[in-house]
Amino acid sequence: MARIAFIGLGNMGGPMAANLVKAGEKLVAFDLVDASRNQAKSDGAEIADTATAAAKGAEVIVTMLPAGRHVLAVWNEVVPVMAKGALIIDCSTIDVESAKQAHALAERHGMASVDAPVSGGTGGAKAATLTFMCGGDEKSFAAAKPVLERMGKRIVHCGGAGAGQAAKICNNMILGISMIAVSEAFALAEKLGLSHQALFEVASTSSGQCWSLTSYCPVPGPVPTSPANNDYKPGFASALMVKDLTLAQDAAKAAGAATPLGKHAQEIYRAFDADGHGGVDFSGIIQHVRELAGKS
Numbered sequence: 689m690a691r692i693a694f695i696g697l698g699n700m701g702g703p704m705a706a707n708l709v710k711a712g713e714k715l716v717a718f719d720l721v722d723a724s725r726n727q728a729k730s731d732g733a734e735i736a737d738t739a740t741a742a743a744k745g746a747e748v749i750v751t752m753l754p755a756g757r758h759v760l761a762v763w764n765e766v767v768p769v770m771a772k773g774a775l776i777i778d779c780s781t782i783d784v785e786s787a788k789q790a791h792a793l794a795e796r797h798g799m800a801s802v803d804a805p806v807s808g809g810t811g812g813a814k815a816a817t818l819t820f821m822c823g824g825d826e827k828s829f830a831a832a833k834p835v836l837e838r839m840g841k842r843i844v845h846c847g848g849a850g851a852g853q854a855a856k857i858c859n860n861m862i863l864g865i866s867m868i869a870v871s872e873a874f875a876l877a878e879k880l881g882l883s884h885q886a887l888f889e890v891a892s893t894s895s896g897q898c899w900s901l902t903s904y905c906p907v908p909g910p911v912p913t914s915p916a917n918n919d920y921k922p923g924f925a926s927a928l929m930v931k932d933l934t935l936a937q938d939a940a941k942a943a944g945a946a947t948p949l950g951k952h953a954q955e956i957y958r959a960f961d962a963d964g965h966g967g968v969d970f971s972g973i974i975q976h977v978r979e980l981a982g983k984s
């Protein structure tokens with residue numbers, strides 16, 4: 689049983705930390721927010737007063753924070769107090785460049801490091817069924833895998849430093865684009881007098897099949913568990929989709945890749961967000977698509 693420190697106990701980090709405790713790990717946790725610390729305490733974690741205090745003496749540290757600047761700030765604080773040979777894992781979704789800088793910092797201090805962003809949302813975090821996409825050397829990945837298995841079902845080694853973040857933003861660019869495509873198809877079907885169920889039955893078993901349609905259908909009815917049946921409560925908020933599509937665009941620019949549909953998807957989600965819908969599930973983009981009909 690390793691001593692594990694967990695920093696960032698929000699919507700994702702809170703239940704992930706709770707699963708480490710449930711699996712019998714000795715966990716020391718920290719978050720800036722009182723309510724999150726109290727929740728972690730009632731889930732069975734020991735609470736530290738600072739990130740540095742949590743990290744002292746830990747063999748493994750996990751961070752789950754909003755963006756690259758938070759991750760670099762916390763890693764700069766904790767890495768110098770950790771023992772040589774300790775392991776640091778970042779599960780946040782951040783830009784590839786910050787992830788690489790974080791790995792370099794850990795390497796300078798003789799620590800193993802893995803970027804391991806997740807897919808599966810808050811439901812997957814609670815149920816310990818997340819997919820982890822990992823970047824780092826073989827040795828670091830081998831050390832991180834048993835820890836990540838406490839919180840997830842699929843642990844994929846994608847390559848060297850930053851490769852996990854690269855996989856995550858490529859995946860979410862597909863997701864953003866495909867959700868808009870499925871929404872456009874339903875909006876067109878409505879205008880053509882075709883029922884939601886008829887389109888679903890055909891497209892879900894034909895060449896239009898995709899996750900945005902079959903697991904996360906943006907109209908109520910065909911997939912009873914999708915947020916469309918729950919007034920588009922997230923789920924995965926549109927503001928987070930804007931964040932991920934922006935990370936994809938930044939990476940595409942830096943790498944010289946052409947992603948015209950990714951760029952358009954970013955613009956569409958940004959407009960939805962600017963209209964005050966950042967807190968709406970990203971499948972709610974169908975409402976925005978329907979409204980565009982009156983404008984074009």
Ligand code: NAD
Nearest residue numbers: 696697698699700701719720721753754758780781809810
């Ligand atoms: P969140 O905002 O709920 O949680 C982030 C937590 O980090 C907060 O509790 C905040 O207080 C804490 N924090 C920020 N700076 C800190 C610091 N310096 N020290 C200690 N704690 C600090 O966000 P979330 O939904 O848990 O998402 C976390 C990450 O996971 C993000 O990068 C997000 O993009 C990614 N992600 C989220 C989802 C989702 O469905 N929510 C799905 C996949 C990936």
